[in-house]
């Protein structure tokens with residue numbers, strides 16, 4: 001009889017990590033096999049945390065957190081992730097850093113590079129993560145660069161779909177809201193190239209998805225419909241409703257924000273015709289676009305999505321930083 005398959009242990013998975021010591025700048029870096037590895041490790045992290053609370057995979061390691069844009073989830077989940085792996089954090093914020101005295105991004109990165117084993121960076125400039133990676137010897141993990149990308153959010157979004165719905169293949173995913181400036185959408189759409197999915201887009205015309213991102217979906221035959229309204233027909237087909245906030249801080253024309261801010265509100269009425277087993281996701285924070293009346297609906301996955309984020313970030317840190 002064939003020998004039963006012996007699954008590799010967490011230690012074995014980390015030992016052969018293709019991410020060891022590498023920068024994580026863009027979701028474009030990830031192959032299908034690497035995503036599979038990341039999610040296998042994330043599932044192990046979930047089990048480990050639920051069983052023991054903490055692991056000692058990164059005992060003695062220091063992670064630098066450099067958030068030059070506001071953050072609640074990304075900063076605190078990276079903080080929690082390294083601590084649950086036995087490591088520690090060193091955090092600086094822009095208002096109290098020597099950036100105020102004119103220090104460049106590259107010099108600030110070179111400084112933290114001396115003290116920690118890896119740097120997590122969020123920065124308003126689209127090219128910041130790439131510039132930081134050039135300046136650092138140790139790994140840089142992109143936690144959001146301007147309106148371009150938010151790779152770890154895209155990764156945790158995929159993990160959420162897998163954990164909640166069992167698979168990503170075969171899903172119809174509907175993106176709603178600010179698809180122009182919403183960097184989490186750009187990262188997730190790019191990751192979805194690995195899967196057999198249909199994508200529906202609903203946004204005000206002025207906030208439609210960048211043409212390059214649209215072209216990439218079209219070339220793969222994934223774009224089912226693009227609309228300036230979220231129609232009941234679109235909702236009825238949806239397995240994942242991915243709601244996004246209007247990124248007010250990135251609008252070039254403030255009057256446009258006022259014009260569109262009350263459009264695309266997802267509430268109980270919106271979900272009336274939705275499937276019983278679909279989920280609602282949101283990278284958060286939210287403003288008016290996602291009504292609190294949805295929170296008690298079992299299909300509201302956005303709070304669970306935050307917790308999945310910690311497991312994915314634990315997995316990524318372990319794969320990058322473990323000896």
Ligand code: CP
Pocket residue numbers: 070071072073074075150153283284285
């Ligand atoms: N989703 C996300 O990036 O949230 P924060 O801005 O709070 O980190």
